[in-house]
Amino acid sequence: MKKISFVTVFMVGIMLTLGGLAWSAKGPKGPKGAELVNEATVTIDQAIKTAREKVSGPVGEAELKQKDGKTVWEVEIAGADSKVMKVFLDATTGTVLSTEEKKPKEHKPKADPKKG
Secondary structure (H helix, E strand, O other): OHHHHHHHHHHHHHHHHHHHHHHHOEEOOEEOHHHHHHHOOOOHHHHHHHHHHHOOOOEEEEEEEEEOOEEEEEEEEEOOOOOEEEEEEEOOOOOEEEEEEOOOOOOOOOOOOOOO
16 A cells, blocks of 8 residues: 555656646746756856856856857856856857856835825
8 A cells, every 4th residue: 555655646746846847948038947958068067167267256156047049057156356246158068158247236215105
C-alpha cells in the first residue's frame, strides 16, 4: 500500500512540476523561465566568471533576461566604490554586450491622506 502511495505522490509531483514549467515558458512580454534556459548555452558559472573579469567585486545576482530581442545574462557586481554594476552577456556566445551602473530605485512619497 505504501509503495502505491509513494508512486502516486511522485507522479503527481512530476506532473505539477512539468506543467508549471510549460505554463511559465511564455509570458505577455516574451519568453520566460524554461524557454530562456533552453536558449542559453553559457552557464551561470561561465557568465559570472566572464563578468568578474570585466568588473571586479562580489556578485550580488545573476539572472537570464530578454534584452533587445536577445537572451542575456545580467550579472550584478558590487564595486569597491559602493556602486553596483550590471554586466550584460550574450547567453549563447558569452560575449560582454555592455556594462552599466545600477540606478537606485526612486521611492515616491506616498500621498498624505490628510491633504486634499
